Amino acid sequence: MKIKSTNLLIALTLLLSFWSFNVKAQKAKATSFYPNLEFKMSKVQEPVIPKNSVNIKDFGAVNGGYVLNTKAFADAIDAVAKKGGGKVIIPPGIWLTGPIILKSNIELHAETGALIKFSTDKSLYPIIETSFEGLNTWRCISPIYGKNLENVAFTGNGVWDGSGEAWRQVKKSKLTDDQWKKFVASGGVLNDKKDSWYPSEQYLKGSKGADQNVRLDLKTKEQFEEIHDFLRPAMVSIQNSKRVLFDGPVFQNSPSWNLHPLMIEDLIVRNVTVRNPWYSQNGDGLDVESCKNVLIENSSFDVGDDAICIKSGKDKDGRDRGIACENIIVRNNIVYHGHGGVTVGSEMSGGVKNLHVSNCTFMGTDVGLRFKSTRGRGGIVENIFISDIFMTDIPSQAISFDLYYGGKSIAETLAEGGTPVKNKMMAVNDETPQFKNISIRNVTIAGAYQAVFLQGLPEMNLENIEISNLTAKAENGFSIIDANGIKISNIKLDIKKPTVFEIYNGKNMSFKDVEFESTSEKAISINGEVSQNIQFVSTPTSDFAKKTSIGENVPKGAVKF
Template sequence: MPLLNRRQFTGLVSATAVAPLLTGCQSWVGPTNQSATADSNGWLSADDIKQVTALPNIAKQDFPVEAYGAVADGQADCSAAISLAIAACSQAGGGRVVCAQGVYRTGPVHLKSNVELHVAKGAELSFYTDPSRYLPAVFTRWEGMEMMGYSPLVYAYGQDNIALTGGGILNGNADADTWWPWKGKHSERDWNYYPEQDQKPARMALFAQAEAGDPVASRQYADGSFLRPSFVQFYSCNRVLIEGVTVTQAPFWLLHPVLCEDVTVRGVTCHSHGPNSDGCDPESCNRVVIEDCIFDTGDDCIAIKSGRNNDGRRINKPCENILIQNCTMRAGHGGIVMGSEISGGVRNLHARHCVMSSPELERAIRIKTNASRGGVIEHIRYQDIKVGVVRDAVVVNFYYEEGPDGDFMPTVKDVEIQGLSVQQAKQAFVLRGFPDNPVSGLTMANCEIFQAESMGVIENVSQIQLQSVSVNGKLLDAGQFTSA
């Protein structure tokens, strides 16, 4: 059977429709942007990424959901009306499906090519929390592994030219009683725990199937599996825009573009403090711009990903040509993060002019991987990152979860941090390589950590270059990064 690619799918992907096609799925093939330019080393600059990342072109005609039966009173079920409006918009060649004012109760929203879902200021999409509303299962990626699972709350597969815009709110209504308890017990969180609803058995079964290379169609993890869906997931789509909305109370990851080309996330507020409430997780995407956003999350603010372990290597698609700029990070496990599902690699990322600060921000710059993930992380540039309060300033950790137990050593190289300013940290650094595979290829210039309780943890580090880098007013030299 030929390799599966996004052109083989039109419309929504259900378990019934996709099962016969997925058996032979081995890798993803997507279009390339021939207009991109590169520097003398073959890498796109930050400005080039901004210039060549294509935006959707949406027809200038509106389809108010009220015209299809929606009642925005916070009580009526608007699911059918929103679906009808999207279908009519698509059939008419595209345009905006508009939620103008009030609270629209809904189940999952599935977008189609050339359609912009516009949630205006003063409007709220309020999603039901009954899991049965998110069936039938769809083709999705969960913690870096492909499976058939609950539909994301906003979903599109294999669509072109789509957008989610406006000044309104998308509320997943997840809380200590709904969605979040599926995470299982957690000593530091206060969501409820129901043993019969713990995700752990299904999670471990999915890991085992992915490692064994089982066909994706056989990985059925919807009803009864308790694997929470992403909030917004656009899978294998081209020319995607998410702009202006506030996304809150998510079951799982908030914004999750997967295997997409030309993604722009602009002026979005991500606010959710539940388990695994990552803000924006581009996974195996090419040409991504994330700018002017606010992140206040229960997990990583931005996490760049490319598949987990065997599944990531099977698909073998890096996340590349990424620009992150002018964003604000508050609470979170990490500000700008790579990993941990990183087996396909990350290359050519530029992060600049960002501000981070919160007593609940655990790390500012974070790379997390291990010897089961593998993958190559290369040509990473941080410039002008201003941090107020944080626990750990700079983290490169090869011991995340499985640590050295694996046959796929991580590679991190050509990472430059310029103009990092940190006012207050508990630890300046957490740099943990393996004895036979140390952290290397890190360059820091014109960086200052004004107050740090300690230098932190430095294990198995080599080939660090420093220029005008100080902690607590004292200049550092590379010798101080010799393994303790």
């Protein structure tokens, strides 16, 4: 018995040693793939596609854009799926089709010269239970749709076109006179003010009473069917799946969002072009929602709303889902027009953590780095690392944190007077959003309305945000409101307005190696009765004490030089 016990002990010891070695090896492996990353992240896995291949022409597909090829696409996918998966080749040509339903182990390869054009016949898109704008609802099925899949890829250099012009509302203010006349002449209906065009009377009916494009008052499928035209889908919707790749194609002209990966583990988006008309309502580029292990690189975006968006559900539906968006690398991308270059929120109720953004260029983008939420969302956004960002001609705020997001673009908000400063404190609960532990460094802003806007909530301040090595030319400098633990260092500012820093209810803040030209006595303006421990380190050429205006309600000794 003693020998057996000894042998058992040795075996257990060896087993534990082996297990410990494996754990250490896995940890080492988790950091070895992305050595310069600020957090541990294993390599994003690519889909594994069998070597089989078929061509849609072999299943009766007709080139020209006048014959509906829905069945040919479905038959080609079924044929290769029966072999265990493989590549579906879409050759050069114009291929009209209805919805394409994806299956596991499938690669859709659109060759150079291929244009896949989705039909404008809305009856081809039945409504299904899904998630849209972070909420559980009914929506028309997406032109490209898949759920509960493994190993899905979009490759080649062809073009996927969602025929979004047949689905979207258009505002007159966003069009030239000639464009507006063409929309009106094409059919559809106008609203009472004659300043917005709708594709149909049914769409206009559906839009009334909608909360940011979702009808919260409707409950049954039958009720949603009555506003079918209003329920415009994302162009590509892939849900609850593993190992999804977008590599090479152009995705354009979507009914609403363009690419919407939802609850994907191991997602790669690279070498793609995503574009929509700049006037396209809710024409987001890429909305990564509740995904884990994500790589977004070497791509370009030119869209009608936010370009690269990180999300995790909205309000109670998002909190009930409880799936964060985590382990995300965004690098080497270009954004042209868009409401935000890289955006977090506002649907972030499941949380966002471990996000790395680097070497991205924003040219003429409404906002460069955009963080947004509001009371009611809940969720925590944390461990965000942003570096080497280059921006030119930003019409509004280059860097923006807004915890009072109301559904409008920043340009629209500014036109209405800006985001108000509110000092009414609410109770903290699971509906209170939180943004913390964020590093932004090595940023160049060559032209903007405002360099940096940081606004938290009185009851939940923005917390631990570091901005360093920033050079900015802008009309306005920094606005910092309800923020705690802000560190600003090595900043060079060319600001047109005499007031460069506006601080309201700031706590535990430090400003070091900050340069600006304003000689105004109010170059730095500090207000707020809960302000505390705000420190400025003057430079040899600038005595900040002589350039600072401190409000009467600021506690004595709260500001130090």
